[in-house]
Amino acid sequence: MVDLVNVLEWVFALLQMALFVVAAPLFTAWIKRVKCWLQNRRSPPLSQPYRDLRRLFSKQVLLAHTASPLFRTAPYLVFGTTVIAAAVVPLIALELPTARIADAIVLVGLFGLGRFFLALAGLDVGTTFGGMGASREMTVGALAEPAMLMVIFALAMGAASTNLSTVIHSMLAQGLALRPSLLFAFLALLLVGIAETGRVPVDNPATHLELTMIHEAMILEYTGRQLALMEWAAQLKLMIYGVLVCNLFFPWGIAQTLDPASLLIAGGLLSVKLIILGAVLAVAEGLVAKMRFFKVPVFLAVAFTLALVGMLSFVMLESAS
Amino acid sequence: MRDSLTLYLIAAMLCSGIGSSMFSLLANRYPWVLRLAAFPLLCLSGLASLAVGALALLEGVTLAIELPFGLPWLHWHFRLDPLAGFFLGIIGIITAVVGVYGPSYTRKYQQGPYSLSALGFFTGLFVVGMQLVVLADDAFAFMVAWEVMSVASYFLVAYEHHQAANRRAAFLYLLMAQIGAVLILLCFGIFSGFSDDFTFDAFRVAELDPLWASLAFTLALAGFGMKAGLVPLHVWLPEAHPVAPSHISALMSGVMLKVAVYGFIRMLFDFLGPLRWEWGLVLLTAGSVTAVYGVLYALVQTDLKRVLAYSSVENIGIIFICLGFSVTYLANDAPIIGVLGLIAALYHVLNHALFKSLLFLNAGAVIERSHEHDLEAMGGLIRRMPWTGLFFLVGCLSISALPPFNGFVSEWLTFQTALQAPALESGVLRAVIPIVAAILALTGALAAACFVRVYGISFLGQPRGRHARRAREVRMGMLIAQGTLAGLCVLTGLLPTMVVTLIGAVTDSLLHEPIAAATRHGWLWLTPIAPETASYSAPLIMLGVLMALAAWFCVWIWLRKSRKKNPTARRDPWDCGFGGLTPRMQYTATAFAMPFEQVFRHTWRLKTQCTREMDSNLATKPENLEYQLEVEDRAWLWLYAPVGKWVLNASRLVARIQTGHIRHYLAYSFLTLIVLLWLIS
Known part of the structure; x- marks a missing residue:
């Protein structure tokens, strides 16, 4: 495989990763804007998350008396694993060397690694809220991760590959065909994505009540650049799930070669898809209320069952031919 | 030349093991014997064992030895082949590490009431017993070695015999070990009935009726499963592991369970003729139940070593799932994928040996320094024992199947095996295999939650007890042992292609089906079937993680000057404005597991008792609160x-x-x- 390594491809892959990282706050800002419109509020400008990050990066870091070295390194590890995950997901171009580093299962593993350190950081200072957040996050994660893997299995069995590029390739090759396994997997991935990225109704990123927090409770003790990295990693994770939903199920338009024209088209189309997805997400968040924490397992069980049904329907109905 | 070298090494391995035993007999009178002779000899025996294993795997040395012991008409046969070599290697690594760990660890027994001679004597016998089980090539030698292993480990479990609970645990262990041995003996009986001989060579060519073959399979599954800890035959594990000295727990959990797996693999892939897919289904069911049951029980325990014991049950379940995949595919004419399943199983055997021994050695260090078995009384140990904390973290990451550590590789290989299900003819199997994969995914995610809980409660936060507040770092020998295993965990995670090549020698000799595709693309890429299907590059992921750490380091260096001027400000954590956070206000291990208790509440038999004394002046203010949670194993x-x-x-x-x-x-x-x-x- 070494002979396939092309310097240009690697450079482009890194550029795409950078684009991913840089564009992530914009997606969050867009969702917030649509939500504000729906609630008849004036929305902050789309550049607001960037300004927040800049402000946080320039602020002084404060540490709790009880914080250990793990607390200080965790933001870098969480951000780092999320960036590696972003490098693996095809954004606007399909054939990238980075996609070979890790397949979809490794992608889930990388999210798991980030979550592991996030939860440990929550437990590190030794406050009630940190532990509460960590415990809840691990519960949600433990139930969402198998569901996510089932979605991947349903897709991977269809494409006979777990490599994200190959999966998208086979989706493109099939053309527009409504298969039951894809429909179930799509719904399951939406639910998993909502749970994993801490959106309403599982978690509320805008909450100010410590008792109801999940993600925010774990990063309650962070300040300055450490907080900025944690926030940015969360935004990046949301973006990755958004891109996964768009590119796995509606891949049309993604650039299969590296010429500028097709890249431009791919970028434009992906933006449109993400804008629509973000609007749908915002509308959905406006329609439902945050659920009690102990209802979340039911929510995730639905996701898991949907994904399982998707996979079984592939195995039973579609693979026999 | 190579053969004679191997013979010398085997002799050295056994002699130094027995020598370690014999020298220890003096330890009651001269305690230094244990430190200066017994454990170094044990380490030597481990290294020799590792060397024999390496010769068998890398050079393909196979040799058969017949020793004039035993019955007049049945001498003892021993044989070294790649499968035996692989397990000898595992025994060797862990034994050598325990040999380094032991001298510092057993210091605490010097003043105690227990006999040091017994500890050293039975440890040596235990190790020699395991080495002989793996080498044995006839039923008689196998059973003798098996019994030496079982009985020696019984005395080690019963080592701290002044407490009645420990004697009870040891008795339970002995009872189940003996029942298991009887079942294995019956299984050998079936083979010898069909071959009129007791040597394994005769067993290999014996042709069993399908019915008898299935009976032999069932007996082997129950017999070896009892030793390995398959649910519901696992109950001795969570009783025996917590009471044994920690280095013995590491040997038992890391190695002895693997010896049972070895026996089962030998029986299944070497002796039993054509494999049947029904056996695959049985293995998949047993493995899935064991894995989920183990991890759910691990999740609610508060005794550190009990958590680890139940997690061993879970990992044995994962190994049996892999074996089940392998049998299912092999029986359905998909040999390459079947081999992949066996490779995943053996990879997980190696991984579990490494990280579970590491975690038990860590637990030994933690318990020695904090004088606590109970997670609820620990906390904040990372500040007092930074190195142990680091190694424990590596162990937790590995066992939680997170990339780029070793536990992830075997899980990934298992998923890749499962994803080849569309290749099968039978619709039932095509549906069952993905469901088992789903269960495996759930197990992995729950294991991560379990070890976040263990690490977060014991090492992070603020100390919950007096002892934890005053813990000190352990001695050098114990740190070196932990560090070696942690390094091996990282290494086997980082270079999966090399490990797969090594295991390939085993599967090649066992199933005669080479696995070339997995490692074709160099050390950087693991591609089990084809690069288009799936590829994983652990080194590059590690590079990414290291770059994240390097970024932190750069920021740290960059800000060094300004930090000198005004050091990083330390403040009190957020307390909602009420003030006065105490360690008792932290989340506890029980509280951490509470959401899981809600979700999976039917798994356990939980007895909760909550007593609340109210303030006499204010009826809403609790004065004294007591909460007790008891978890009963449903298998009982x-x-x-x-x-x-x-x-x-x-x-x-x-x-x-x-x-x-x-x-x-x-x-x-x-x-x-x-x-x-x-x-x-």
Whole structure:
């Protein structure tokens, strides 16, 4: 495989990763804007998350008396694993060397690694809220991760590959065909994505009540650049799930070669898809209320069952031919 | 030349193991013998064992030895082949590490009431027993070695025998080990019935009827499963591991369970003729149940070593799932994928040996320094024991199947095996395999939650007890041992292609199906089937993680000057404005597991007791709160309690013939005599 390594491809892959990282706050800002419109509020400008990050990066870091070295390194590890995950997901171009580093299962593993350190950081200072957040996050994660893997299995069995590029390739090759396994997997991935990225109704990123927090409770003790990295990693994770939903199920338009024209088209189309997805997400968040924490397992069980049904329907109905 | 070298090494391995035993007999009088002779010899035995394993795997040395011991018509046969070599290597690594760990660890027993001689003597015997089990090539030698291993480990479990609970745990262990041994013996009996011989060579060519083959399979599954800890035969594990000294727990959990897996693999892939897919289904069911059951029970325990013991049950389940995949594919004419399943199983055997031994050695260090078994009394240990904390973290990351550590590689290979299900003909199997994969995914995610809980509660936060507040870092020998295993965990995670190549020698000799595709693309890329299907590059992921750490380091260096001027400000954590956070306000291990208790509440039998004393002046202000949670293993209720009751009743019936009158006993003798005469005539 070494002979396939092309310097240009690697450079482009890194550029795409950078684009991913840089564009992530914009997606969050867009969702917030649509939500504000729906609630008849004036929305902050789309550049607001960037300004927040800049402000946080320039602020002084404060540490709790009880914080250990793990607390200080965790933001870098969480951000780092999320960036590696972003490098693996095809954004606007399909054939990238980075996609070979890790397949979809490794992608889930990388999210798991980030979550592991996030939860440990929550437990590190030794406050009630940190532990509460960590415990809840691990519960949600433990139930969402198998569901996510089932979605991947349903897709991977269809494409006979777990490599994200190959999966998208086979989706493109099939053309527009409504298969039951894809429909179930799509719904399951939406639910998993909502749970994993801490959106309403599982978690509320805008909450100010410590008792109801999940993600925010774990990063309650962070300040300055450490907080900025944690926030940015969360935004990046949301973006990755958004891109996964768009590119796995509606891949049309993604650039299969590296010429500028097709890249431009791919970028434009992906933006449109993400804008629509973000609007749908915002509308959905406006329609439902945050659920009690102990209802979340039911929510995730639905996701898991949907994904399982998707996979079984592939195995039973579609693979026999 | 190579053969004679191997022979010398095997002799050195056994002699130094036995020598370690013999020297330890002096340890009661001269305690330094244990430190300066017994453990170094044990380490030597481990290194020799590792060397033999390496020779068998890398150079393909196979040799058969016949020793003039045993019965006149049946000498002891021993044989070294790649499968034996692989397991010898695992035994070797862990034994060598324990040999380094032991001298510092056993210091705490010097002033105690327990015999140091017994500890050293039985440790040596235990290791030699395991090495001989793996090398044995006839049923007789196998059973003798198996019993040496079981009985020696019984004495080690019962080592701190002044406490009744420990004696009880050891008895339970011995009982189950013996029942298991009987089942294995019966299984060998079936083979020897069909081959008229007791050597494994004869077993290999024996042709069993399908019915007898299935019976042999069942006996082997139950017999070896009892030793390995398959649910519901696992109950001795969570009792025996917590009471044994920690380095013995590491040997038992890391190695002895693997020896049982070795026996099962030998039986299944070497002796039993054509594999049947029904066996695959049985293995998949047993493995799935074991894995989920183990991890759910691990999640609610508060005793550190009990958590690890139940997690061993879970990992044995994962290994049996891999074996089940392998059998299913092999029986359905998909040999390459079947081999992949076996490779995943062996990879997980190696991984579990490494990280579980590491975690038990960590637990030994933690328990020695914090004088606590209970997670609820630990906390904040990372500040007091930074190195142990680091190594424990590596162990937790590995066991939680997170990239780029070793546990992830075997899980990934298992998923890749499962994803080839569309290749199968049978619709039922095509549906069952993905469901098992889903269960495996759930297990992995729950294991991560379990080890976040263990690490977060014991090492992070603020100390919850007096001892934890005053813990100190352990001695150098213990740190070196932990560090070696942690390094191996990282290494086997980082270079999966090399490990797969090594294991490939085993599967090649066992199934004669080379696995070339997995490692074709160099050390950087692991591609189990084809690069288009799936590829994983652990080194590049590690590079990414290291770059994240490097970024932190750069920021740290960059800000060094400004930090000198005004050091990083330390403040009190957020307390909602009420002030006065105490360590008791932290989340506890029980609280952490509470959401899981809600979600999976039917798994356990939980007994909760909550007593609340209210303030006499203010009825809403609790003065004193006591919460007790007891977790009962359901297997006791469903299986062991009825069986125990039945055995008691049966013995009560039999006891009725014990009347105490000499006339009756004379009558019994007379009747027996007559029956025997009638039988003979």
